[in-house]
Amino acid sequence: MNKAISTRLTFAVAILSLLIFIILWQVIAQQGLLVKNFPGSFKTIGSLIWWVSDPFFDNGPNDLGIGTNLLISLRRVLIGYSLAVLVAIPLGVLMGMSKLAQSSLNPYVQLLKPVSPLAWLPVGLFVFRNSEITGIFVIFITSIWPTLINTAFGVASINPDYLRVSKSLGASKSITIRRVILPAIMPNILAGMRISMGTAWLVIVAAEMLLGTGIGYFIWNEWNNLSLENIFVAIIIIGFTGFILDQFFGFLQDKFDYSI
Amino acid sequence: MNKKSSKISTSNENYSHLELVNLGKIFFKEKKFIDFRSKGNRSGFEAIKDINLKIEKNTFVSIIGPSGCGKSTLLNLIAGLQAPTSGKIIIDGQAIKGPGPDRGVIFQNYALMPWLTTIQNIEFALNTVFPAKTKADVKERARKYLRMVGLEKASNKFPKELSGGMKQRVAIARALSINPNMLLMDEPFGALDALTRSYLQDELLSIWRKNKVTVVLITHSIEEALLLSDKIVLMSSGPSAIISEEISVDLERPRDREKIEQDPTYLKIKMRLEKHLLRETRAVEEVT
Numbered sequence: 001m002n003k004a005i006s007t008r009l010t011f012a013v014a015i016l017s018l019l020i021f022i023i024l025w026q027v028i029a030q031q032g033l034l035v036k037n038f039p040g041s042f043k044t045i046g047s048l049i050w051w052v053s054d055p056f057f058d059n060g061p062n063d064l065g066i067g068t069n070l071l072i073s074l075r076r077v078l079i080g081y082s083l084a085v086l087v088a089i090p091l092g093v094l095m096g097m098s099k100l101a102q103s104s105l106n107p108y109v110q111l112l113k114p115v116s117p118l119a120w121l122p123v124g125l126f127v128f129r130n131s132e133i134t135g136i137f138v139i140f141i142t143s144i145w146p147t148l149i150n151t152a153f154g155v156a157s158i159n160p161d162y163l164r165v166s167k168s169l170g171a172s173k174s175i176t177i178r179r180v181i182l183p184a185i186m187p188n189i190l191a192g193m194r195i196s197m198g199t200a201w202l203v204i205v206a207a208e209m210l211l212g213t214g215i216g217y218f219i220w221n222e223w224n225n226l227s228l229e230n231i232f233v234a235i236i237i238i239g240f241t242g243f244i245l246d247q248f249f250g251f252l253q254d255k256f257d258y259s260i
Numbered sequence: 261m262n263k264k265s266s267k268i269s270t271s272n273e274n275y276s277h278l279e280l281v282n283l284g285k286i287f288f289k290e291k292k293f294i295d296f297r298s299k300g301n302r303s304g305f306e307a308i309k310d311i312n313l314k315i316e317k318n319t320f321v322s323i324i325g326p327s328g329c330g331k332s333t334l335l336n337l338i339a340g341l342q343a344p345t346s347g348k349i350i351i352d353g354q355a356i357k358g359p360g361p362d363r364g365v366i367f368q369n370y371a372l373m374p375w376l377t378t379i380q381n382i383e384f385a386l387n388t389v390f391p392a393k394t395k396a397d398v399k400e401r402a403r404k405y406l407r408m409v410g411l412e413k414a415s416n417k418f419p420k421e422l423s424g425g426m427k428q429r430v431a432i433a434r435a436l437s438i439n440p441n442m443l444l445m446d447e448p449f450g451a452l453d454a455l456t457r458s459y460l461q462d463e464l465l466s467i468w469r470k471n472k473v474t475v476v477l478i479t480h481s482i483e484e485a486l487l488l489s490d491k492i493v494l495m496s497s498g499p500s501a502i503i504s505e506e507i508s509v510d511l512e513r514p515r516d517r518e519k520i521e522q523d524p525t526y527l528k529i530k531m532r533l534e535k536h537l538l539r540e541t542r543a544v545e546e547v548t
Contacts, residue, residue: 161371258374
């Protein structure tokens with residue numbers, strides 16, 4: 001099949017399935033097939049348009065535009081995530097290079113990695129006495145593990161030829177790390193960063209339900225208002241933002257793909 | 261032969277370029293990645309033992325042996341990439357302590373950094389070895405060596421855009437760019453097809469003629485060893501491989517690929533090598 005036709009066909013199928021979904025949703029809601037007063041797709045789309053047409057208003061913490069809330073969440077994620085990456089990459093390199101660091105740090109990593117980051121929320125509140133910093137702290141804890149583990153794995157499984165070249169030239173440790181190891185493990189680092197970002201974006205919504213403001217709090221607030229259609233609006237916005245973030249890392253990964 | 265002896269007499273030093281004294285290597289444990297300092301006490305796998313060898317300046321020496329006999333280990337020791345368990349490696353009268361830019365190393369898998377372009381790969385070596393050189397100097401020198409291997413036009417290509425033969429030529433340019441007086445090659449043409457291999461062998465000979473360097477070549481190809489070398493060192497099968505024989509290849513240079521195969525000396529040495537390799541390979545295969 002012609003490639004252009006195939007792309008056009010895929011697009012048409014996607015549009016068609018979306019239309020069917022919207023119509024089915026509307027019919028099911030209208031007929032009360034699921035539960036009574038379940039918002040239909042038309043009502044939800046109406047809400048979406050209303051929220052998106054004026055996204056940045058600010059009438060106090062319980063009445064913020066969806067864009068304002070989204071930016072608050074993104075800000076927390078970006079700060080916590082960036083701090084985590086700044087810690088995870090050097091620590092990961094250290095763990096990958098040194099058996100001693102590996103064996104002394106790995107037990108903590110293995111123990112803490114499977115814990116839901118939300119468990120740290122009370123700890124954060126107790127220590128920082130500030131919901132903003134606690135949110136950032138929770139995202140920090142969330143984001144650190146995938147990047148750390150992927151970086152350490154990347155260093156440990158680096159093609160030994162690169163290290164041999166570097167060593168045979170008499171390169172110092174610092175040159176080897178900066179000019180050989182770091183570029184060589186870029187694909188691993190980016191894969192880790194992509195997973196970290198995905199998890200951070202998942203966790204921020206849950207964390208914010210407990211912290212106030214942000215897109216997660218928006219959902220909690222609309223639950224208190226019993227406005228399910230607004231919750232669907234938030235779900236769509238969260239999903240779309242997460243998709244964009246993930247695509248950004250996908251793009252970076254393609255840039256740093258050294259394989260043939 | 262004349263050429264070889266004249267080369268030795270022009271060198272004003274009275275010791276060999278490279279001397280291996282009772283060299284041995286035991287691997288105590290497997291390492292997943294290069295650990296900068298590690299020593300074990302457990303008994304391990306003895307790759308080579310009691311290796312004694314002298315290599316004269318600007319000669320071309322091939323080391324040949326059955327697979328798994330520790331040829332690559334020997335080369336890694338000379339390169340300083342691994343430390344010997346026993347014995348000494350003496351270069352120009354001095355025991356080596358580690359790797360150094362006096363030795364250029366060429367690996368079988370080219371070992372080019374895939375995130376760097378061709379010219380950047382060479383610049384990386386130059387910047388590492390000559391940190392004081394200016395950017396322009398480094399670029400100029402990198403370009404010169406790319407020109408030498410006929411790849412000036414590919415200077416901004418990435419390794420994945422190059423063929424295997426081109427990659428190895430870049431690796432040769434990189435190894436020579438740091439101006440070593442010894443070139444250590446670990447089965448450099450092993451991964452190439454026969455035609456590319458012949459082309460690169462000729463290329464290597466012409467480069468060697470112009471750049472005075474001592475070459476130590478690890479190979480498992482008898483023809484390659486005969487075509488290129490002044491001396492062929494035969495290793496026994498491992499573990500605990502030793503040098504079983506050293507053979508001088510007294511064939512006129514430049515050697516012509518077709519004509520050389522009619523030469524009685526060539527045929528005599530070839531037969532001897534084949535017999536040796538067959539015997540040693542049989543020893544390996546029949547143990548397992």
